[in-house]
Amino acid sequence: MLSPVSTALGTDTYEMAMRTVTRSILPGLQTELRTYNSQFPGPAIKARRGRPVVIRQRNELMVDTSVHLHGAAVPPRHDGSPMDAIAPGAERVYRYPNRQAHASLRYHDHAHHVESENVYRGMHGSHLLTDDEEVALPLPKGAYDVVIGIRDARFDPATGALVYQMSDRARSTLLVNGAPTPYFKVAARSYRLRFASHANQRFLELRLEDGGDLVQIASDGGLLPRPHTTGSVCLTSGERADVVIDFSRYPVGTRSS
Ligand SMILES: [Cu+2]
Structure with missing residues (x-):
């Protein structure tokens, strides 16, 4: 911030x-x-x-x-x-x-x-x-309201430079808030995750590793009329989707692979 x-x-x-x-x-x-x-x-x-x-x-x-x-x-x-x-x-x-x-x-x-x-x-x-x-709504706030900006990239393995080509289908590295192997330790409670696509051509489809429900609460224009429970969320370039996930449903100590 x-x-x-x-x-x-x-x-x-x-x-x-x-x-x-x-x-x-x-x-x-x-x-x-x-x-x-x-x-x-x-x-x-x-x-x-x-x-x-x-x-x-x-x-x-x-x-x-x-x-x-x-x-x-x-x-x-x-x-x-x-x-x-x-x-x-x-x-x-x-x-x-x-x-x-x-x-x-x-x-x-x-x-x-x-x-x-x-x-x-x-x-x-x-x-x-x-x-x-x-x-006024009882949504997760403060440290439990997290922006997750996702984009793809292609790095030159010799120089580390970002390789830029139009219509590049070989951007095989996904970065989350700038990190190639993102890791986030959560508490056993609900989080608001504000997904944002910063990819300029790739379409993203987000889902939980265990296939569990995502509760989408907002899109580009703000909160939805009511929460929408879904298995996956699609984001095209520049799109946003806010999702609430209650991590208390997982045993303490659970890790994604
Ligand atoms: Cu724009």
Whole structure:
């Protein structure tokens, strides 16, 4: 979660820099990434309905960028249109009114002709908008409300570089919140897992290893009219699905394989 630099005048103001960083993702290899604030994935923003968020974005990359808040109702000049780019070395202030209902939103690069590659190289993150209606519901909160951003990648085994090709069917490494072999220790209780696809071409189908039920409570547009019990959840590029799983149904000490 990113902390605002100011909360004055009823507005949460943030600053982000888009820059290249080198990180170890696969053991023994260094990978160059295009990031928001040197983080992969980008930092998450928590927003509340009725409280505008202002983000100053500085482009320290060598390519054009444009920041689009996917699923948000915003005025055109703050929408991150593909042709409305931030040139290398320039900055831009985006203002998000957050007047709409709660939803798990995501932001990503949107610059003409380079969006696909920018997103693939790391330019994606979450913007979680909540409101009084959602807060009043008995849903898992705080440490039990977890964003799980999933995407695929192909690494050059010799150099560690992310290999970018259009229509690449060989992106065989799945990354969850940037990690190739994600592991998360849960308590014997209910969690809200906010799945988000940051893959720019792969379709995902998520299910539990034991085939157990998933209770989907939300999609891109916020909470569903009622919980939906299902065996699997499909996500196409950019889609979100919030699921509640009660891990108390598994004996303490259970591990997935
Ligand atoms: Cu989008």
